Amino acid sequence: MTGTDMRSETADSGPSGYAAARLRLLNEQARSGPPRRAALADLTDQWLSGLFTAGTEGARGVSLVAVGGYGRAELSPRSDLDLLLLHDGGDPREVAALADRLWYPVWDLGLALDHSVRTPAEARRTAGEDLKVQLGLLDARHIAGDLGLTTALRTAVLADWRNQAPKRLPALREMCEERAGRQGELQYLLEPDLKEARGGLRDATALRAVAASWLADAPREGLADARRRLLDVRDALHLTTGRATDRLALQEQDQVAAELGLLDADVLLRQVYEAARVIAYAGDVTWREVGRVLRSRAVRPRLRAMLGGGKPVPGRSPLAEGVVEQDGEVVLARAARPERDLVLPLRAAAAAAQAGLPLSPHAVRRMAAGARPLPTPWPAEAREQLVTLLGSGGPTVQVWEALEAEGLVNSLLPDWERVRCRPQRNAVHLWTVDRHLIETAVRASEFTRRVHRPDLLLVAALLHDIGKGWPGDHAVTGEVIAQDVAARIGFDHQDVAVIATLVRHHLLLVETATRRDLEDPATVRAVAEAVRSQGTLDLLHALTEADALATGPAAWSSWRASLVADLVGRVSAVLSGDVPADPAEASPTAEHERLALEAVATGAPVLSLRARTEPAAEPAGDPEPLGVELLIAVPDQVGVLPAAAGVLALHRLTVRTAELRALDLPDGVDGSVLLLDWRVAAEYGSLPQATRLRADLVRALDGSLDIAGRLAERDAAYPRRRGVVAPPPRVTVAPAASRHATVIEVRAHDAPGLLFRIGRALEDAGLRVRSAHAGTLGANAVDAFYVTGSDGAPLPAEEAVAVARKLEETLRG
Template sequence: MTETSLETTDSGSGGYAADRLRLLQQQTLTGPPLRAALARLTDSWLAGLLGRTRDIALVAVGGYGRGELSPRSDLDLLLLHRESADGAQVAAVADRLWYPVWDLGLALDHSVRTPAQARRTAAGDLKVHLGLLDARHLAGDPALTAEVRATAYRDWRAQAPARLPELRESCEERARRQGELRFLLEPDLKEARGGLRDATALRAVAASWLADAPRQGLEEARALLLDTRDALHLTTGRATDRLSLQEQDQVARRLGLPDADALLHRVYRAAHTVGYASDATWREVGRVLRARSARPRPRRVPGGRGGWGGRAGRGGFAQPERVPLADGVVEQDGEAVLARTARPERDPVLPLRAAAAAARAGLPLSAHAVRRLAKAAPLPVPWPPEAREALLTLLGAGEHTVAAWEALEAEGIVSRLLPEWERVRCRPQRNAVHRFTVDRHLVETAVRAAALTRRVARPDLLLLAALLHDLGKGRPGDHSVTGAMLAREVAARIGLAERDAEVLALLVRHHLLLAETATRRDLDDPATIGAVADAVRHTETLQLLHALTEADALATGPAAWSAWRATLVAELVRRTAAALAGEPAAARAPQAPGPGQRLLAEEARRTGAPALTLDGGELLLAVPDQPGVLPAVAGVLALHRLTVHTAELTGGPVLAMRWRVAAEYGEPPQADRLRADLARALEGSLDIAARLAERDAAGRGRRRGTVPPPPSVTVAEGGSHDATVLEVRAEDAPGLLYRVAHALEAAGVWVRSAHVSTLGASVVDAFYVTDTDGAPLDAAKTAEVVTAVGSALG
């Protein structure tokens, strides 16, 4: 499309609509040129609608005022008129403007005001005042627009000490409500922290002349977010700012990206840039406002003019005190800054030393200091001990580590120190359990690990493992295996001893071992304990792995760690430590029913009906042996929305079961209701399959997002000496355990125990199964059972 074709083909709305459609459908114009062309096209149409008028001006404000018109953006318009203008004429002009816009179905945010009214409205409404800062004349009397714009800027600068704190509070409140863009799987590109509204707020701060944002990469980040919103509007045909899961692949293709992950990665990096600039800018605003409100007090210096002196600046007033923090690093006015004598280009350790000092003091690194640190000389390989110690000090500083680390990231310093980091920086994790991107999760794990260093003999290795444990997620293949290789490379670069490097690699390789084993394997089986002991080899390493497991889970999110999981992991560690100490592992013996189970078994024998108790999260159950018991129990628990964690079964004339369960929400059901429904299920009057299918159909309509991968059923080779261990991985759904149990029952195998682990929308369940004689399944039977369970999962 040529430049001349961007003008409307006639003065009517039909011509504008046709030209607008052609503009949006052609593929060669994208990004800022597309937004500018759409704004010019709309300017020309609106100017034609206004026609020749006196004492009236049409003004674009907000995003349209900036000439950044996205395909489905609102038209933010202000119709200005002089006090002396005829009211009827103004109303007629407004109708001539607004109705054609509405007739085309375009969103319109409009107002009609005199310059004085516009000024009064802006004084009481922050949003209006911000919009006027972007006022742009479209048509009519240009003097009116110039008057309103000049007044808006003059008032903004005069009122900045009051208005900027108001703007900051609105940004913080919005962040609390919408979350941080770069950690959201379905981010709001405009409202979330680090989004377009924050970028606009930074422009307003700059307009106040009080402070300015770090400029590097900021305009590119804002343009990328705008480009993404344009593609979202064109993909959906709606005025939306939320980048939902089901639309991300289409938006990515429209932007020429391979997939949704590449899209999120770019969006997250842009949001990180805007967020960092916001933090630095608001700190500077606070510093300036504090300085303005403080009364300067002269200090006496011997021999100075008039007897006054000291460290005096212009006007004879004292400069902010500089308190040493570390070699080359001082505190000044609430920030960590570089000392006047610091020379980053000659001091390669200074970036780490400065970040460590800032984190230990709980201070932000000043943006100016970080820009200077980016010019530091490269560290020699291997690193000198001082650099390694500074890194460990930074990682061990607790919650203040995050801000210092992200300050280094903003200028690319982390990726220069650890080139492997670039592959995980702002990398999305498509798992609802994870709160953060991969890079932020690694830093958060170090924060959590810092609180656990008193529990281990080598806190340095714990902190390094926390930082590196998911580094392999930036490469193809098993991230634990790849991560172990990368950990060895990092260890050599930073100068770790060979034995320490091997321990570090082992921690990274097995960082999931304890959590997965504890929740998916039978801890009473000697093979389980033996496998963990063979992997960790030393008690000191086991302690480190225990602390790393807890830190990793806590940094992941609430769903990844609970009192139940913590108890299971601690018990696994206790038994493994005993095995490493040489204590013989007892062979698995049939578990004898406890007193409560014996009473329930006696009641079941006497009545011929199920007997059960539900105390907290423990369900004890006794049922006369008959076909279909396990599927019936699993189905009834699913109907009552009880999540199963573990299940243990003891055979005999009466089946004894011990289940660990938790209510999905609310209070657990009464034991009498469970007993009655279980009796109905066993006698066939309760159609569990139909009830669960009905609930699944209702929930399917509400579920959104990408299609989950198909379920898998595998055999854990060596998982047990006296049972076959089946591992089921699938998308969580009502009655999943019921379907698996039904398939195992139909296959004619005995389920000795089940261990259920739910992580977000996915489950990983382990079933210890034997034949009817209590022996592990042979190869043919195992293949038959795997096929049957896979078919049941669909």
């Protein structure tokens, strides 16, 4: 059906005809994007115009006006209809009757309606009081009635906007910033709001309003395409959900991607992020220009008076060869020649970051137009300027974004394209892959004083996740890419090897410290063999901390920092020639022996709770908590691990590390004692009393406390969020991780009682748990268990694999 046919049917059939024509239009596969939005607006115009004409019977002095998104003819399938009934102050009863004839048919069809009835004077007055109303009127479009009335209002509103721009634009900017603070940045969110988040459709509308003020204008390159892309995604979201929503939820992304003909949800998110990045960067540049213009207007009279009425000349301060500062921005010197000076983009970027100033978009555009590839290897100055840029701290981010906006980053580092705007489907990560790499370099710049080669640290920070743009293990792939990039930018063979080692093992320290038994000599030796030198160990320690801090608050804590520092100290000792002690030969502490003797004497568990802290980072600060140490001594028996873990889960205690071992008692003391040395933390509230924990542990061991039933009841009382499906658990065997035990790793969705279920499954398999190391990243638990057979020896390889497979099946069930 053509547009003419739909208009004819709408006019002839009334609301039902409009509804049928609207439904057919939305179901047309051949028409989508801007053509469908425009056709939907045109169809709605025709229907509303018919309602208006039937209700006015030729009366003058009244018109129907579309405002906001409808005024821009950008109707998504579930968009609101923003309408203004404009009148010249005639008979109020006639105006009210006309409004009823317009609004009720819209409501009857179930369409959302934002409506108002005003005279031109009332509309202007309301716009002057409410910025949102004024923004909507900037897009006012005539639908029906007195065209002169609509035109006069549009002219007056635009004139008011331009006259009031010096006061209104700062308020608009504040509104945008407040919204961004609430909604976050669209280009990094896993479930973004396409309209309200920073870089979304609201910001695109704000840029149109700035342009309408004639005070400043946004960079036009790619802006219209970015806005169109977000509107297309919103259309598909409305069609797949059947709701008027702007939030792109995880469970709906695959359907939206399919509606748009995209490969998968990752491709969808990447396109959304790219569009948001264009809009956000345009906003940064535009608001900076608005600020510059407003400042110049404020100081111009004073300057002219000081200079005798002459025109002031902006000052230019040199920053580096070919680079100057002018009016709060970094620009190119008049004599600069980007087509000849190959290092100029890096030199300008480094100078801007060090000065804490933005790069002028005109300068970046000029450098991009004249840029030629650097030779391989890079000149020494180019490498030094890159390191200077990466080591400049927070200002590096905005400078890097300016380079990316004009494609300069991809020309310098072609491998960057693979990670640009790439989403990370892990709630622990705050950023996309590329932004995370820059954030890691920013964090690493804080640690350059504690390593012998800060340049290697900064480049490794920039490249440590570069392999995420390729299939397979990103650390393994990244090592190869890092070798190539490091050699290309001019590092020698030895430095290239160090950077590659840092990238290959950037997760080694934190994973080992939180998932391995540090008392096992094999653990420490494996790390020492990987790093090979004290200098590389120091660099890896700094990179580990920078990477975790740049990931998000869930990835780093005082507890993790203390574990990593402990591991680094042990590895450092091995690298200096010390031999780690065998844990089997370690003597129990006096505290451990006291608890063990008491457990033997009473024949029951004995508990000790003790807060653990580390010195404060600042001399006058309070000690930082590392959690609470829970010591439990129990006469040797089966079921200790699941019983203890279950009791802790019932009391809402999170287990951070767990170690179990049999203690050798002094001569003359009969019996065997298991010692559990755990670090725990309360999920919320205060810690329970040790006496209550002990009482419940006694009941759990004698079978009178049904832990499984109690945990099931609590789980049923807190139903899971609809639509959220956790990935299945994965259980693997870590070969050669220990000479004393078999190491089984469990990765699963964290839930109350998970450690209890694992412990019970291992006990049911007839295994002895020597130690356990529990860790949580976001919603994911990553636990490692050192187990032996009943004879105290590691399991044969085939038996270990079978145990892992059985445990995985149990957890899936």
